[in-house]
Amino acid sequence: MLNSLHAQTVLNRMSVDIDGVMQANQNRLLNGISLLLDEAEQLMPLLPPSALASASSTYSRHLVYADELGRYSAMLLVWHPGQHSPVHGHRTWCTYKVLQGQLTERHYKWNAATRRAKKCGQISRHAGDVVSAPAGLADIHQLVNQSAEVAVSLHIYGVDSERISTHVNYLIHEE
Numbered sequence: 623m624l625n626s627l628h629a630q631t632v633l634n635r636m637s638v639d640i641d642g643v644m645q646a647n648q649n650r651l652l653n654g655i656s657l658l659l660d661e662a663e664q665l666m667p668l669l670p671p672s673a674l675a676s677a678s679s680t681y682s683r684h685l686v687y688a689d690e691l692g693r694y695s696a697m698l699l700v701w702h703p704g705q706h707s708p709v710h711g712h713r714t715w716c717t718y719k720v721l722q723g724q725l726t727e728r729h730y731k732w733n734a735a736t737r738r739a740k741k742c743g744q745i746s747r748h749a750g751d752v753v754s755a756p757a758g759l760a761d762i763h764q765l766v767n768q769s770a771e772v773a774v775s776l777h778i779y780g781v782d783s784e785r786i787s788t789h790v791n792y793l794i795h796e797e
């Protein structure tokens with residue numbers, strides 16, 4: 623006999639299955655993209671010289687590629703000493719590579735009850751490091767340049783260039 627308890631069981635099973643399929647697809651995509659960034663350092667000349675020479679009030683972002691079919695976009699980010707991103711999750715997948723200098727990546731754990739995130743660790747990312755994050759709130763982070771040198775990173779996001787400023791980050795409050 624069909625009842626709501628049975629429906630809930632089906633829904634729970636379905637959501638676990640969807641989660642598994644999404645994770646497998648996302649891992650395949652992100653691992654594949656990570657392997658394609660060997661020559662990313664060659665993109666540095668695409669930065670306006672002024673971006674490296676003088677600091678704006680926040681880290682600066684420079685669109686360097688927009689897929690013609692709107693599937694993904696690439697940006698070079700310039701981080702002068704002390705500059706940082708907001709704490710954020712991602713509305714889309716992203717992969718980044720540190721091309722120059724050093725960044726600190728702070729990690730946060732999402733608390734669904736408070737709808738905030740708590741810092742749970744950090745790691746140094748050095749030139750040559752490639753990092754990926756899936757869409758959603760499982761990977762919340764903040765990038766900070768805690769060094770005395772300018773850092774540059776390449777970021778690839780699964781959105782078209784029109785939405786790159788508005789549809790990449792979920793801004794998150796800290797607990």
Ligand SMILES: [Fe+2]
Binds near residue numbers: 711712716755763
């Ligand atoms: Fe991010």
